[in-house]
Amino acid sequence: MSVLLTGGAGFIGSHTAVVLIESGYDVVVLDNFSNSKPSVIGRIEQITGKPCPCEEADLSDGPLVDAVFRRHDFDAVVHFAGFKAVGESVEKPREYYENNLIGTLRLIEAMTRRGVKRMIFSSSATVYRADNPVPYYEDFPLGATNPYGWTKVMIERILCDVCAADPGWGAALLRYFNPIGAHPSGRIGEDPNGIPNNLLPYVSKVAGGELPLLHIFGDDYDTPDGTGVRDYIHVMDLARGHLLALGYMRDRRGAFPFNLGTGKGYSVREVVAAFEKVCGRALPVRVDPRRPGDLPSVYANADRARKELGFTARLGLDEMCADAWRWQKRREEADGATAE
Ligand SMILES: NC(=O)c1ccc[n+]([C@@H]2O[C@H](COP(=O)([O-])OP(=O)(O)OC[C@H]3O[C@@H](n4cnc5c(N)ncnc54)[C@H](O)[C@@H]3O)[C@@H](O)[C@H]2O)c1
Numbered sequence: 001m002s003v004l005l006t007g008g009a010g011f012i013g014s015h016t017a018v019v020l021i022e023s024g025y026d027v028v029v030l031d032n033f034s035n036s037k038p039s040v041i042g043r044i045e046q047i048t049g050k051p052c053p054c055e056e057a058d059l060s061d062g063p064l065v066d067a068v069f070r071r072h073d074f075d076a077v078v079h080f081a082g083f084k085a086v087g088e089s090v091e092k093p094r095e096y097y098e099n100n101l102i103g104t105l106r107l108i109e110a111m112t113r114r115g116v117k118r119m120i121f122s123s124s125a126t127v128y129r130a131d132n133p134v135p136y137y138e139d140f141p142l143g144a145t146n147p148y149g150w151t152k153v154m155i156e157r158i159l160c161d162v163c164a165a166d167p168g169w170g171a172a173l174l175r176y177f178n179p180i181g182a183h184p185s186g187r188i189g190e191d192p193n194g195i196p197n198n199l200l201p202y203v204s205k206v207a208g209g210e211l212p213l214l215h216i217f218g219d220d221y222d223t224p225d226g227t228g229v230r231d232y233i234h235v236m237d238l239a240r241g242h243l244l245a246l247g248y249m250r251d252r253r254g255a256f257p258f259n260l261g262t263g264k265g266y267s268v269r270e271v272v273a274a275f276e277k278v279c280g281r282a283l284p285v286r287v288d289p290r291r292p293g294d295l296p297s298v299y300a301n302a303d304r305a306r307k308e309l310g311f312t313a314r315l316g317l318d319e320m321c322a323d324a325w326r327w328q329k330r331r332e333e334a335d336g337a338t339a340e
Pocket residue numbers: 006007008009010011012013030031032033034035036057058059060079080081082083084099103122123124125176177178179198
């Protein structure tokens with residue numbers, strides 16, 4: 001079975017590529033490397049010992065995307081490509097709507113022209129309205145508080161409508177919670193451009209000495225230790241969720257939303273303590289005021305993915321931190337050894 005991974009050179013896409021290739025899929029990556037490096041492809045090939053063909057293309061370039069579909073015979077698409085920084089989306093809404101929405105529309109057009117009607121879409125827990133209680137269930141009301149989140153709500157809507165209009169279409173809408181960690185080999189991991197937005201890459205860089213101090217935004221929330229609680233999921237577990245979703249969608253039509261989380265929340269302080277254990281030293285932290293828009297606690301109800309996909313997260317917080325730390329150290333070595 002041949003699968004196109006848009007954004008397959010990115011954090012989640014590269015780990016999913018490894019899992020799919022190791023499970024016997026023929027994978028082709030399409031990426032414009034706006035937030036990743038071409039060298040990731042070689043690392044996927046090193047880990048799997050198999051080729052991982054890559055097409056350098058921007059999804060919003062319709063003719064180029066059509067040409068990619070003519071060169072290959074895909075059975076399905078896993079659609080990761082998109083901009084993903086919440087704060088940046090508030091500053092640059094037009095760029096976010098353009099890249100995420102236009103890219104998706106061009107992709108759907110190219111797929112439909114070639115009769116490829118299976119998509120696994122990277123959605124997010126940000127599609128749940130902020131006033132929902134936790135844990136989040138898939139049928140809770142949707143809504144967003146920033147342009148990035150709205151692009152996910154809108155793309156889900158587009159895919160539901162495409163599936164309703166054409167009974168041959170099927171889409172899994174995978175709502176990721178907080179993916180962290182890295183491949184256990186330390187060869188691939190999250191490599192954000194500039195200062196990371198998310199907690200774990202930030203903690204890794206503080207532990208690695210690249211950043212001086214970890215800011216904890218608010219320790220007066222109504223949570224067990226006062227800091228924000230999130231549902232962290234190991235990226236290798238998340239990658240396996242895509243494998244299961246591809247199998248699930250093989251004979252199904254229609255749009256199916258799934259939470260991919262562990263169903264358990266950890267606080268910022270718990271994450272920092274787990275990371276300190278693996279890196280062997282106390283990390284400098286400073287408590288700052290709450291950030292506007294941050295929620296006290298976000299975690300999934302993970303029942304639907306367990307019952308329907310057979311998905312349960314296997315790796316815990318200690319493994320997430322150990323793998324992230326191994327990646328941080330190997331990345332530093334690799335960056336020192338080769339100019340990428
Ligand atoms: N990482 C998270 O915390 C998280 C949480 C929920 C949802 N998601 C979603 O999952 C997907 C993957 O996230 P990630 O963390 O791997 O992000 P990432 O930035 O590491 O990967 C995205 C990849 O898409 C590529 N890309 C972006 N726009 C493109 C375009 N127009 N044409 C071709 N390639 C393009 C980038 O170069 C990058 O390699 C994204 O859609 C993101 O919104 C991520």
